[in-house]
Amino acid sequence: MLKCQLAVTAHDADGRLRDATSVQSHGALDDVFGGYEGELGCVVDGAAGNVRVSLWAPNARRVTLLLHRGPRGGDDECVRVEMREGERDGVWRASVGAEWVGGYYRYEIETYHPWGGGAPDGGLGSIVTSVVTDPYSRSLSADGERTHVCDVRNAPELKPAGWDSLRKPKPPGGGDVFEPTDMAIYELHVRDFSALDESTPAHARGKYVAFTCEGTTPVRHLEKLAKAGLTHVHLLPSYDFGSVPERVENQANVDHGWLASLPSNSDEQQAAISSIANDDAFNWGYDPVHYGVPEGSYATDPDGGARIVEYRAMVAGLAKMGLRTVCDVVYNHTLSAGPHDGRSVLDKCVPGYYHRRNLDGFYENSTCCNNTASENSMMERLIVDDLVHWAVDYKIDGFRFDLMGHIMLRTILRARDALAALTVEKEGVDGRSIYLYGEGWDYAEVERNRVGKNASQLNLAGTGVGSFNDRLREGIMGGSPFGDPRVQGVLTGLYFAPNGFIDQGTADNQRNRVMEDCEKVIAAMAGNLKEYRFVNRKGFSTPGKDAAWVGSNVGYAAEPRETVNYVSAHDNETLFDGIMLRSAPDVPLAVRCRLNRIAVAVVAFSQGVPFFHAGDEILRSKSLDRDSYNSGDWFNRLDYTGETHNFGIGLPGRDKNGDRYGYIGHLLGDLSLRPGVDEISRSDAHMRECLAIRRSSPLFRLRTAADVDRRVTFYNVGPTQEPGVIAMMVRDAPGGHPEQLCERFQKVLVCVNVTGHAVTVKDEQLGLDIYGCSLETHPLQGMVCPDEYLASATCVGGAPTVPPHSVVVFVERR
Numbered sequence: 001m002l003k004c005q006l007a008v009t010a011h012d013a014d015g016r017l018r019d020a021t022s023v024q025s026h027g028a029l030d031d032v033f034g035g036y037e038g039e040l041g042c043v044v045d046g047a048a049g050n051v052r053v054s055l056w057a058p059n060a061r062r063v064t065l066l067l068h069r070g071p072r073g074g075d076d077e078c079v080r081v082e083m084r085e086g087e088r089d090g091v092w093r094a095s096v097g098a099e100w101v102g103g104y105y106r107y108e109i110e111t112y113h114p115w116g117g118g119a120p121d122g123g124l125g126s127i128v129t130s131v132v133t134d135p136y137s138r139s140l141s142a143d144g145e146r147t148h149v150c151d152v153r154n155a156p157e158l159k160p161a162g163w164d165s166l167r168k169p170k171p172p173g174g175g176d177v178f179e180p181t182d183m184a185i186y187e188l189h190v191r192d193f194s195a196l197d198e199s200t201p202a203h204a205r206g207k208y209v210a211f212t213c214e215g216t217t218p219v220r221h222l223e224k225l226a227k228a229g230l231t232h233v234h235l236l237p238s239y240d241f242g243s244v245p246e247r248v249e250n251q252a253n254v255d256h257g258w259l260a261s262l263p264s265n266s267d268e269q270q271a272a273i274s275s276i277a278n279d280d281a282f283n284w285g286y287d288p289v290h291y292g293v294p295e296g297s298y299a300t301d302p303d304g305g306a307r308i309v310e311y312r313a314m315v316a317g318l319a320k321m322g323l324r325t326v327c328d329v330v331y332n333h334t335l336s337a338g339p340h341d342g343r344s345v346l347d348k349c350v351p352g353y354y355h356r357r358n359l360d361g362f363y364e365n366s367t368c369c370n371n372t373a374s375e376n377s378m379m380e381r382l383i384v385d386d387l388v389h390w391a392v393d394y395k396i397d398g399f400r401f402d403l404m405g406h407i408m409l410r411t412i413l414r415a416r417d418a419l420a421a422l423t424v425e426k427e428g429v430d431g432r433s434i435y436l437y438g439e440g441w442d443y444a445e446v447e448r449n450r451v452g453k454n455a456s457q458l459n460l461a462g463t464g465v466g467s468f469n470d471r472l473r474e475g476i477m478g479g480s481p482f483g484d485p486r487v488q489g490v491l492t493g494l495y496f497a498p499n500g501f502i503d504q505g506t507a508d509n510q511r512n513r514v515m516e517d518c519e520k521v522i523a524a525m526a527g528n529l530k531e532y533r534f535v536n537r538k539g540f541s542t543p544g545k546d547a548a549w550v551g552s553n554v555g556y557a558a559e560p561r562e563t564v565n566y567v568s569a570h571d572n573e574t575l576f577d578g579i580m581l582r583s584a585p586d587v588p589l590a591v592r593c594r595l596n597r598i599a600v601a602v603v604a605f606s607q608g609v610p611f612f613h614a615g616d617e618i619l620r621s622k623s624l625d626r627d628s629y630n631s632g633d634w635f636n637r638l639d640y641t642g643e644t645h646n647f648g649i650g651l652p653g654r655d656k657n658g659d660r661y662g663y664i665g666h667l668l669g670d671l672s673l674r675p676g677v678d679e680i681s682r683s684d685a686h687m688r689e690c691l692a693i694r695r696s697s698p699l700f701r702l703r704t705a706a707d708v709d710r711r712v713t714f715y716n717v718g719p720t721q722e723p724g725v726i727a728m729m730v731r732d733a734p735g736g737h738p739e740q741l742c743e744r745f746q747k748v749l750v751c752v753n754v755t756g757h758a759v760t761v762k763d764e765q766l767g768l769d770i771y772g773c774s775l776e777t778h779p780l781q782g783m784v785c786p787d788e789y790l791a792s793a794t795c796v797g798g799a800p801t802v803p804p805h806s807v808v809v810f811v812e813r814r
Contacts, residue, residue, distance in 0.1 A: 239330075468566060478582060576619045596619055779811075
């Protein structure tokens with residue numbers, strides 16, 4: 001029954017047809033075949049001298065293995081092997097000789113597809129014949145046209161020198177296990193890293209191997225960050241995605257010299273970029289085709305095993321710099337579906353199973369493409385198998401889940417446990433150090449557990465899995481990604497320097513909002529723990545889950561490791577651009593750059609896991625682009641030399657930003673707002689200083705909620721607080737006490753002042769808590785990034801004075 005179209009009809013007492021509907025068969029497939037745990041994909045068996053291929057396709061009527069000698073062409077020489085279906089497992093199998101190692105294959109599948117005959121645009125579904133690659137592919141030809149036969153785990157030719165003995169950098173907290181709160185994560189796009197860097201050899205620009213080119217400007221930049229305290233590089237999607245031609249000869253280009261000659265607020269740059277956007281070498285890559293294969297456009301040769309060797313070389317190169325590797329994974333959707341599109345894989349193998357369907361049978365697309373259904377057993381298995389594959393075969397140290405809330409919590413926990421079980425002795429990696437985190441947004445068809453308990457922020461508490469803390473971003477920056485980008489927050493001028501662009505209420509209203517937003521920042525600095533208590537702006541002791549207002553769920557984590565604090569990421573505007581959009585016209589560029597540094601410092605000095613967008617440290621701009629996923633190298637440029645800056649390189653893409661042209665055009669036309677080398681260099685040094693300070697003491701990296709509860713206190717709170725000033729004390733146990741954490745400091749006091757004037761924090765409780773203490777600025781502060789403002793930072797008589805637009809760290813030495 002599962003190999004044909006199923007329908008249910010309703011008839012009245014006289015036998016007349018009254019209604020009819022098709023049947024979704026995923027539940028039946030799971031009940032009968034979903035427990036399969038055996039071999040899938042291509043296995044090269046050296047001992048047996050053969051290659052085994054297995055495909056789970058229980059509703060297929062016929063499957064033929066199509067063997068090819070080369071990566072493309074030669075279809076008339078294709079060797080056809082009829083596959084046989086297992087009696088009870090729904091798996092089709094074939095075995096061929098070892099001479100096919102290095103060759104390529106596809107499947108030809110005959111099956112009923114609900115989109116056959118033109119559906120979902122009006123067809124009724126039909127039996128179709130589709131040609132497809134293997135969903136468990138481990139290597140491919142260019143553009144994912146054929147699956148490459150190889151032994152990814154064992155073949156020596158697929159391993160760079162020293163791969164099997166590669167060991168990762170040790171955690172700063174000591175021991176063998178990397179605690180998430182000891183991490184400092186840097187989100188980076190593979191191509192951005194080197195595509196336009198002239199110190200990188202031409203053949204390596206925009207490629208995996210750029211990370212192995214010693215002495216280049218990008219590599220030296222990462223080395224400096226790692227030396228200061230950066231621990232992990234989070235790579236935007238680097239699996240096989242379908243939005244970029246993988247062969248260089250098929251990639252379109254625009255003359256950057258001509259683009260640079262155009263006015264800074266011209267729309268010609270974006271028009272030129274948009275004209276080739278779907279044919280150039282750039283895309284973020286959130287459009288997966290084959291989950292288990294490195295993206296071919298980042299390899300020097302997209303056919304066959306080069307992408308495997310070079311990806312591993314990149315991971316090894318990062319380790320040599322002192323950095324571990326995190327992969328961005330997008331299991332919530334696939335780029336394509338249906339029986340005919342060349343980029344459709346899962347849906348050709350088991351139509352209607354791997355994707356989530358609504359009650360009318362249509363595929364959900366709330367994630368932007370074809371939503372997958374991890375609630376179905378074999379989709380869940382594919383996710384877990386794939387994560388283990390990347391961890392073992394590429395020694396990946398963490399995974400960031402795109403739209404994680406669209407994945408079932410059960411799936412994430414199963415993956416967590418499978419990864420944690422990996423050992424150095426057996427698999428060559430220590431799974432205890434692998435960290436999982438992602439976007440725990442709860443919306444659309446999965447909202448409030450409507451499909452099943454999902455991996456949303458509120459459901460993750462107590463799991464050890466992290467999620468992005470958008471509360472900090474919104475409190476610091478103001479507004480939300482879906483509103484007017486000129487709405488101000490604590491950092492960007494609300495109450496203190498209103499921009500006048502939009503109506504933000506009276507001064508009293510803005511003052512109250514500043515204090516409300518400060519509570520979001522306080523919660524974040526305490527690890528965004530839902531039960532951590534502090535005194536709110538009304539004078540009441542409140543838990544983090546009620547920060548800002550009762551029932552806000554601002555604080556949602558059970559442990560610090562479950563909070564990933566950030567103020568910018570690849571999505572939306574860069575940190576610098578967000579500040580530029582929100583700042584009042586009379587705010588000088590130097591102050592805007594200081595605001596950028598305050599945001600970086602708040603993230604660095606908060607409890608939890610700090611996360612930085614590549615370029616936060618060099619005032620990165622994308623010329624105010626709100627969504628640069630397809631904006632080319634021109635708008636996404638990273639220049640680690642500091643000699644150029646991307647503010648004012650043309651109006652960003654009309655498709656995503658056209659509704660803003662009326663107010664961003666004049667900003668981009670004012671080149672006095674473009675930072676120069678000195679400001680960029682200062683911000684770069686400041687980031688390294690913040691990382692070094694964080695690394696200097698475990699008091700910045702508390703591991704448990706219990707530690708945060710008993711060690712962290714906030715001052716300048718309640719109704720009489722000075723708005724815009726946050727003071728956080730982290731205290732250690734006395735020397736020699738069993739609970740002592742830090743050998744250098746007894747107390748750490750972090751003071752944030754977003755106002756334009758110096759503030760002396762006069763808090764009775766603070767005065768009592770530091771009575772008799774000798775507090776001084778942290779010995780590293782001002783040493784890496786000299787700052788004349790620090791001269792006025794003092795702590796006298798139990799009252800610290802904090803310069804304007806500054807974050808100061810005071811310490812009591814042991």
